[in-house]
Amino acid sequence: xxxxxxxxxxxxxxxxxxxxxxxxxxxxxxxxxxxxxxxxxxxxxxxxxxxxxxxxxxxxxxxxxxxxxxxxxxxxxxxxxxxxxxxxxxxxxxxxxxxxxxxxxxxxxxxxxxxxxxxxxxxxxxxxxxxxxxxxxxxxxxxxxxxxxxxxxxxxxxxxxxxxxxxxxxxxxxxxxxxxxxxxxxxxxxxxxxxxxxxxxxxxxxxxxxxxxxxxxxxxxxxxxxxxxxxxxxxxxxxxxxxxxxxxxxxxxxxxxxxxxxxxxxxxxxxxxxxxxxxxxxxxxxxxxxxxxxxxxxxxxxxxxxxxxxxxxxxxxxxxxxxxxxxxxxxxxxxxxxxxxxxxxxxxxxxxxxxxxxxxxxxxxxxxxxxxx
Numbered sequence: 094x095x096x097x098x099x100x101x102x103x104x105x106x107x108x109x110x111x112x113x114x115x116x117x118x119x120x121x122x123x124x125x126x127x128x129x130x131x132x133x134x135x136x137x138x139x140x141x142x143x144x145x146x147x148x149x150x151x152x153x154x155x156x157x158x159x160x161x162x163x164x165x166x167x168x169x170x171x172x173x174x175x176x177x178x179x180x181x182x183x184x185x186x187x188x189x190x191x192x193x194x195x196x197x198x199x200x201x202x203x204x205x206x207x208x209x210x211x212x213x214x215x216x217x218x219x220x221x222x223x224x225x226x227x228x229x230x231x232x233x234x235x236x237x238x239x240x241x242x243x244x245x246x247x248x249x250x251x252x253x254x255x256x257x258x259x260x261x262x263x264x265x266x267x268x269x270x271x272x273x274x275x276x277x278x279x280x281x282x283x284x285x286x287x288x289x290x291x292x293x294x295x296x297x298x299x300x301x302x303x304x305x306x307x308x309x310x311x312x313x314x315x316x317x318x319x320x321x322x323x324x325x326x327x328x329x330x331x332x333x334x335x336x337x338x339x340x341x342x343x344x345x346x347x348x349x350x351x352x353x354x355x356x357x358x359x360x361x362x363x364x365x366x367x368x369x370x371x372x373x374x375x376x377x378x379x380x381x382x383x384x385x386x387x388x389x390x391x392x393x394x395x396x397x398x399x400x401x402x403x404x405x406x407x408x409x410x411x412x413x414x415x416x417x418x419x420x421x422x423x424x425x426x427x428x429x430x431x432x433x434x435x436x437x438x439x440x441x442x443x444x445x446x447x448x449x450x451x452x453x454x455x456x457x458x459x460x461x462x463x464x465x466x
């Protein structure tokens with residue numbers, strides 16, 4: 094294989110692979126990116142960790158077609174360190190590849206192409222077109238609520254639900270639930286009233302957010318039996334679905350909360366962050382002491398001390414105290430993008446709901462369990 098490619102073009106694509114490959118991997122080939130040329134004037138790239146994969150390409154001048162696998166992170170570091178120029182990649186003897194540019198020359202060891210795993214191909218499943226901006230917003234508002242360490246596999250991912258004209262993304266770690274929903278155009282291939290569901294791994298959501306952050310145009314999503322494919326700006330994100338039963342999230346959203354307080358989002362976020370500095374490092378618990386037209390945010394820890402801050406609000410209900418994990422509250426406040434947020438609750442022990450006030454984007458509901466301390 095022999096080719097020439099612009100440094101900026103190659104760097105743009107290689108940086109998208111850095112979240113796919115793993116530094117510590119028991120299978121060495123999974124740390125490599127597969128480079129292939131087939132005479133169409135482009136360099137095709139592929140990386141996978143067997144759960145999530147990414148296909149991409151960039152324009153190149155092909156001298157001799159071929160394929161090779163190169164350590165993805167080292168190649169990225171070399172390309173990033175080079176100036177904006179033409180980079181020459183040439184396969185040499187004894188399994189080495191030469192990467193050169195201007196006065197720079199290097200040789201990198203490769204692994205056999207035959208050892209690289211086979212990655213599923215799209216084109217055989219049910220597909221839908223999803224609005225890009227809404228999908229990106231939904232991912233940003235839910236991915237932080239996924240746990241990455243729970244033995245209950247369904248909690249290690251987010252549930253994507255597509256129904257006619259609507260899409261929903263739900264994530265929960267058992268203590269909180271984030272739900273984002275948005276309209277979408279109907280697809281000619283879908284049956285009216287039909288529904289498609291898939292649990293996507295946490296890593297998939299992170300890579301999806303990365304791909305959606307730059308560019309334009311809608312996203313094509315294809316469902317097969319075990320995999321989900323996203324086509325974004327000519328790139329293909331391949332994700333294995335989590336084979337599990339996601340909990341009935343609709344039942345978690347309380348319907349009987351009869352008390353509500355609206356907060357200025359930035360003011361509440363700053364107060365919670367300050368007060369949480371003296372909360373217990375183990376529980377991260379903060380108390381909302383709610384009374385007529387005021388909420389006192391309070392924390393205490395036998396090891397470090399206590400803190401409180403009073404917020405003026407409009408509230409005429411009965412006094413009560415409700416306790417939350419500070420990180421869960423700040424996660425929501427950081428994801429909400431409105432000036433005001435609402436807190437709906439019933440009592441000290443029932444699920445509370447936080448929502449943006451006056452949002453013009455996707456619908457966003459955040460359910461948070463009170464703490465017992």
